[in-house]
Amino acid sequence: MKVSVIGTTGYGGVELLRILHRHPVFNIHSIHSTKEEVPIWNEYPHLYNILENQIEKINFDRISTDSDVVFLATPSGVSSKLVDEFSNKDIKVIDLSGDLRLKKPGEYERWYKKESANSQLIEEAVYGLSEWNREQIKRSKLIANPGCYATSALMGLAPVTKARLIDTESIIIDGKSGTSGAGKALSKGSLFAEVNENFKIYKVNEHQHTPEIEQQLLTWHEGIRPITFSTHLLPMTRGIMTTIYVKLRGQYSTEQILYLYNESYQNASFVRVRPEGNYPSVKEVAGSNYCDIGLHVDERTGRLTIVSVIDNLMKGAAGQAVQNANIMFGFEETLGLEMMPLYP
Amino acid sequence: MKVSVIGTTGYGGVELLRILHRHPVFNIHSIHSTKEEVPIWNEYPHLYNILENQIEKINFDRISTDSDVVFLATPSGVSSKLVDEFSNKDIKVIDLSGDLRLKKPGEYERWYKKESANSQLIEEAVYGLSEWNREQIKRSKLIANPGCYATSALMGLAPVTKARLIDTESIIIDGKSGTSGAGKALSKGSLFAEVNENFKIYKVNEHQHTPEIEQQLLTWHEGIRPITFSTHLLPMTRGIMTTIYVKLRGQYSTEQILYLYNESYQNASFVRVRPEGNYPSVKEVAGSNYCDIGLHVDERTGRLTIVSVIDNLMKGAAGQAVQNANIMFGFEETLGLEMMPLYP
Amino acid sequence: MKVSVIGTTGYGGVELLRILHRHPVFNIHSIHSTKEEVPIWNEYPHLYNILENQIEKINFDRISTDSDVVFLATPSGVSSKLVDEFSNKDIKVIDLSGDLRLKKPGEYERWYKKESANSQLIEEAVYGLSEWNREQIKRSKLIANPGCYATSALMGLAPVTKARLIDTESIIIDGKSGTSGAGKALSKGSLFAEVNENFKIYKVNEHQHTPEIEQQLLTWHEGIRPITFSTHLLPMTRGIMTTIYVKLRGQYSTEQILYLYNESYQNASFVRVRPEGNYPSVKEVAGSNYCDIGLHVDERTGRLTIVSVIDNLMKGAAGQAVQNANIMFGFEETLGLEMMPLYP
Amino acid sequence: MKVSVIGTTGYGGVELLRILHRHPVFNIHSIHSTKEEVPIWNEYPHLYNILENQIEKINFDRISTDSDVVFLATPSGVSSKLVDEFSNKDIKVIDLSGDLRLKKPGEYERWYKKESANSQLIEEAVYGLSEWNREQIKRSKLIANPGCYATSALMGLAPVTKARLIDTESIIIDGKSGTSGAGKALSKGSLFAEVNENFKIYKVNEHQHTPEIEQQLLTWHEGIRPITFSTHLLPMTRGIMTTIYVKLRGQYSTEQILYLYNESYQNASFVRVRPEGNYPSVKEVAGSNYCDIGLHVDERTGRLTIVSVIDNLMKGAAGQAVQNANIMFGFEETLGLEMMPLYP
Known part of the structure; x- marks a missing residue:
């Protein structure tokens, strides 16, 4: 199953890559950013010889044609615009930003001091607190992944x-x-x-x-x-x-x-x-x-x-996002997420 | 004016030395511990060539004869015994432990799980929250220095x-x-x-x-x-x-x-x-x-x-202790304590 | 394939557990220590609900009967004695300490200031620098795992x-x-x-x-x-x-x-x-x-x-130890060791 | 004795303020930067209620008229230009950057990849390794303070x-x-x-x-x-x-x-x-x-x-700079620099 990730400046994006690279079902199909097109390891040398992907420009058509799900690890204010572009396409979207979380009109503007996403998207989005909203997540194609x-x-x-x-x-x-x-x-x-x-x-x-x-x-x-x-x-x-x-x-x-x-x-x-x-x-x-x-x-x-x-970065971002993807596709919730804490 | 410090295992004791070494009136007369008698720099190499003192065994008579004030930077349960020894001697005592702070009978035992100091000492001790108890501190010869x-x-x-x-x-x-x-x-x-x-x-x-x-x-x-x-x-x-x-x-x-x-x-x-x-x-x-x-x-x-x-270690321990000593002896409260924060 | 781990005080031991718990072939059969017998999560709370094992006393017979390989994550001076006990038993041994690494008589005593292991064990032990000694490791049943x-x-x-x-x-x-x-x-x-x-x-x-x-x-x-x-x-x-x-x-x-x-x-x-x-x-x-x-x-x-x-703790200890175990049993060298660096 | 400090973005500048504020002879007369004119505590809140100075624009005439010595805690490439402006004025200059350190033509350009200071200034500048160049420092009015x-x-x-x-x-x-x-x-x-x-x-x-x-x-x-x-x-x-x-x-x-x-x-x-x-x-x-x-x-x-x-920041920058200033003015080398290490 093919996956695209947009956004690699925040550490949430690169944590998604860590999880997905070892996920038994999801495969990293493409990595996107508004930055220059360089190998991902240029940005993250720890990925040298592990991930060969280039960071690519965002092409909404290609992404939605090629991938089954896209993770938006983009900042608030950016995600809402990306979700909009994907809204009429056949692809599941998991947004890690705060753009789709607040249902009540005016709340987003008040707390984020930015322009809100369009209200239909907000209505459609399911709040992805996995353990408590499993049934809704299962039926959704748009997830507002919770804040850390x-x-x-x-x-x-x-x-x-x-x-x-x-x-x-x-x-x-x-x-x-x-x-x-x-x-x-x-x-x-x-x-x-x-x-x-x-x-x-x-x-x-x-x-x-x-x-x-x-x-x-x-x-x-x-x-x-x-x-x-x-x-x-x-x-x-x-x-x-x-x-x-x-x-x-x-x-x-x-x-x-x-x-x-x-x-x-x-x-x-x-x-x-x-x-x-x-x-x-x-x-x-x-x-x-x-x-x-x-x-x-x-x-x-x-x-x-x-x-x-x-x-x-895990349960507070990328981990829960993959947990939600597992639920959306009907997989075992823990798939690819069984890593033990790193101690010490 | 001569000062003795008892207790150097905790960092409160060594912080006292840092302050007192540069204090314009108080001079470090002796440093004491229950440990072996070694130069203080053996224990704290950063004091090499700065403080020549030996760590000495505790001699209550000598300390109270030679020094004007003694700081007890000793653990709870130890301080109470030391204060007892100094109680009928002519020396001001500032105790950095929790042993003399709690006035209400039974409270110390309940929270510290140790035997309480004798009740007369507790009664006599003034709680050294400098800014709020200045007048009492001025008149006291026994200070229970507050917890951090x-x-x-x-x-x-x-x-x-x-x-x-x-x-x-x-x-x-x-x-x-x-x-x-x-x-x-x-x-x-x-x-x-x-x-x-x-x-x-x-x-x-x-x-x-x-x-x-x-x-x-x-x-x-x-x-x-x-x-x-x-x-x-x-x-x-x-x-x-x-x-x-x-x-x-x-x-x-x-x-x-x-x-x-x-x-x-x-x-x-x-x-x-x-x-x-x-x-x-x-x-x-x-x-x-x-x-x-x-x-x-x-x-x-x-x-x-x-x-x-x-x-x-400063306002939460050694700094406030010296501030209290300043008050007890009628000096300017800030004497020897004007050091600027170390940033970054 | 069953594995025993001896020694959990050092972090090398618990890192072995992290790797082995997710290893596709090796299974943690038993965990041993000279300490009291408690659930491993008492010692390492991050293992709560993940590893149910008790820390057990060391029983050489049981370990060598039940397990295929034993990892010694024990300190220098201790390992040599344990290896001795396993030496005539049918079990592969990987020792993470320095006890079996130095071939030249007198070197161990000189640098470790301890008594050397018996010379036959030292002779038998293969230095487990995986990439450079693969062939010897493959044929060995006793590995001196290299220092970090x-x-x-x-x-x-x-x-x-x-x-x-x-x-x-x-x-x-x-x-x-x-x-x-x-x-x-x-x-x-x-x-x-x-x-x-x-x-x-x-x-x-x-x-x-x-x-x-x-x-x-x-x-x-x-x-x-x-x-x-x-x-x-x-x-x-x-x-x-x-x-x-x-x-x-x-x-x-x-x-x-x-x-x-x-x-x-x-x-x-x-x-x-x-x-x-x-x-x-x-x-x-x-x-x-x-x-x-x-x-x-x-x-x-x-x-x-x-x-x-x-x-x-990985290539410098537990990781290389498992890499050596993989080689000894003829598995792919990377088995169970493909985890990506955790960044940041 | 009046002192000006130019440059507060690096931590060397603020460390100079820490030393000079408590120096028995030198007084902070003015603080300068190319940044906006704000109270120094806006930039460094730890100075709140301690230093009331504003960060001022750089005025070469005023500084050299009012102050006896100026410290340049400015980056390489900037200092050389400032030194130039002060060169025909009656003020001692201590430059903490690398701009005046390298005597051999071409070395600065090669290693710093920037344009060199004018050669007369470089010739004039004394390398301020205090313990080894005391005599030259004493006679100098321009110091190239050593790198850390x-x-x-x-x-x-x-x-x-x-x-x-x-x-x-x-x-x-x-x-x-x-x-x-x-x-x-x-x-x-x-x-x-x-x-x-x-x-x-x-x-x-x-x-x-x-x-x-x-x-x-x-x-x-x-x-x-x-x-x-x-x-x-x-x-x-x-x-x-x-x-x-x-x-x-x-x-x-x-x-x-x-x-x-x-x-x-x-x-x-x-x-x-x-x-x-x-x-x-x-x-x-x-x-x-x-x-x-x-x-x-x-x-x-x-x-x-x-x-x-x-x-x-001390012996590697601001401390040695003040040590050099002490030497230049014929003061005891340790003046204002006797602070004990902060441990732990």
Whole structure:
């Protein structure tokens, strides 16, 4: 089955290549970018002698004729235009950007400060949170792949939100991410000397994943109120942790909440709910598609602390995208994604 | 003025030496440890040709005869015994451990899982949060120097707590620290290969600075309820950030809250309240005694987000200890502590 | 085909598990250690829900009855004793330690400061530098798997040494390694706060891989004189670079030397000789079994600079061990080792 | 005494501010850049509330009227033009770039690939290797401040070169540097995700400090032949180590060579020659103006290995620049530079 990938400046694109190159069914048919046409290894020397492909200009007709699915690893604002071009063609599209995620008119413009995609595409797009939207994904030909922070937070919040155990006004998500999410775009804030031995908060109360998280939470519990969501930059490359705080409605033990989580994720191969007293660290999922969750109820405060970790380039981007492609084509969800975390 | 330092295994001790070596009034008279008697540069080669001192065995009589003040950079459980020995001697004592901080009987045992110091010492000890307890510190001869996380959190919470602007049940502190706080004690969790390119949560709802923070908050506002406090290990050496979330009682703008903070800290040379839209990063205080604070009110949620950063070895330990010594002896608070952050 | 792994304290052992778990022919039958019997995920939480194995006590009879090959990922001084126990049993043994590498009597004692393995085992053991000793490896049942630095240096030096193009007195190898080679043994020098934002030289002119490199070089060119070999600790986890300097006998261009290297490694799937002007960085082989080589002749000095990089846990340890196992059993050399570098 | 600093994009400029702000004699009178006129803390938030200066446009007349000395922390190619403007004015100039270092016509163009400064300026400029050119520096009004790698290498090579103990064809310098040397210029290679957990060689046999090192070595020993010099990028911010290999002419013990080094540097406050068996690591000089040296003679090969470490922004740039300013004005060489290394 043939696959095209558009966008290689961000690290999501090259992570797709890592997965797809070893995928038993999908084959990398073509790689595209708006950049100059050079062998992919010029841009990524680690691919020398592994991938022979040239980076090609984007040709919508050729791509949709030749390939069965196209992954858009392009920035917000760019993806919407590409999706438009593919919209009347016979090809499945998985968009890793934020362009098709927000259903409510005006939300995209407000949080992304850019022009929205056309509303029909937005309506058509299925939000690809694999474990929770499997049935819709299966029937879709256009996927809005979730954001990295959003994936981590939603996987952590889903069971307790759906079970309506939480005070709907109490959700606080403290997110921390490695720098690879920012891709190779040149900015002072991404320089090694600025990030190393440093830790910063950014986009305080302004992160564009805020409405994405709220929108999905509302599908699980219509009473959810605006959340507080903070994002911080870790001096490391890969991985996201969200530490989530919610007030419980009623008295529950850690054991009871863990039971709920284990039930909720019993069919989710990529979700590992840790036993009581054990919490995942970010490196424990590095390079893999796992989302690991630990949690604890504090009897002093009645608050539940949830820790959710993912590799932002895998479950937070390319990994979940391939997971969604597997679902769309009716393959085993884990196909080509069974790689173990790289430790240490 | 002569100074003794006990404890050099943790990095707090060696940071004291860095400050004191250049302090215009205090002179390092002796350095002590329970370890073997070797030149200090054997333990810390960066001191070669700078500090000629031997590490000496602890001799309480000699120390209190020769020195005017002794800093205990010793672990919890050890400090309490040393303080006891110095208690009837004519020497000022500044204890960097947690042994004398908790006033309420039983709290120390509960959170530290160790035997408490004798209650008279605890009563006598003044909590050395310099900016807020100056008058008591001035009159004291025994200081319980605050914990690193506690300092960061309390400096961030003080103005808004004292002004009673917050919902007393709503305090959530999400702390992140570099590894230097753990000192040179050997444990798997402190190994480079385990910490690097990793990020972990630890002591979930169990960190021993929890009661310390609550105790001080209660002196400012007797209605404060138990807090939620989480601690995470950053893949970096120096620095702490606490991201603090509180619910405001009533509608306030970011500008109004910033006004309050600027007022509160107008005489605090080491506190830098950042202008609206600007948030401190950890590296921006590295190697200095500053505590930098940024904040933002989210109108969507009515919550205030406070960001407070310190160098855990400076304002979070040795720096504040010297600041307290300055206050105790009636010197300018900033004496010997004016070093600029080391950037990058 | 059943496999046993002994030793999980070092990271080489757990890297073996990562490879073997996905290997199409070898299956992890049992994991052994001298430690307590616990599930492997207790020691390595990233294996939670992936590997269900218990760490078991070592039972030589059971292992050799049940398994076809055993990997010893045990420290020097320990391996020799284990090999002894397996020596009269029907099982292939691959030893990742240095215990069986040095053929010349007295060398092991001199460089390792430990008692040597019994001389018959040493004689029997084949040095597992896969690309250069394939035929012997194929016929062997006992492999002395090469050291990480040694692998990097020898792969870089082989073609030009065998072709006798170098001044035999001129070899200087400047090695730099990530910390994972040191494993999880607790020592001050492996603490994060000591390694991070630091770079140190160690074992100056005393590294135990020196005689191993010389011994192999001498099999290629009997005139080779003692080498200069330095080792440095990088503030990173995975990867080794050796920068190698040799004086050329006669005038050669970079192009000519590259031609020689490309010829030499034309059948070596894991060796990537970079084109002129291109040099590999360590991250470009991370997580993979590649050895990447770049080189340049300086006409000003007549010296050749060779840059050779590997992942110390893969081609420098577990990867090459499995490569050797593949060769021993007559499988395709690359079986189960085709993973792409993890970038970034 | 008034000081102006031009150039704040590189980290050398801001390191000058750190030193000068606390210097007992020099005062920062003005800060200049070609950038927009903003408060310096806009560019460097860690200076908030510490330095109130605006970054000003460059006004040669005003600067030379108001200030006693100007530091040019500007890039190569820019400095030469600025020096030209100051050349007939009454102000001492210290240029941190490479523009005035190379005396031999054609060398600058060859290695820097830029147009050379005018030859009279080059002739006039004194190479500011403080410990070795004190007398000339004292009499000069124009200093070419040495390069960071060059400083480290030359300090390591000086005694043994001057004493003519080495084979003049045998010098190999393997340099490793943190990323701060590259400053804040935006390039893919300086991004955190590219540098972190990575190690690369660059400018193989092409680094522009090569002729600078050779030129100075030739002043010490006219027989020195072209050197081999390699540079590598460390995944850390501050610090340089050069590992230097030379062949000794005759048999000397480590002890004998150490004696020579101790003699040579007995009046050099910033040089710390380590005792036998002890080697400096980069962190042991971080934030300080020290150059630490360790060495070892290998009897097997007759080669001497020299390890020389500096903080590239201090002794490798701003620190040495201020040291030179101290010398030029007849102050104690160490004035304002006594800061201890920041450890850890």
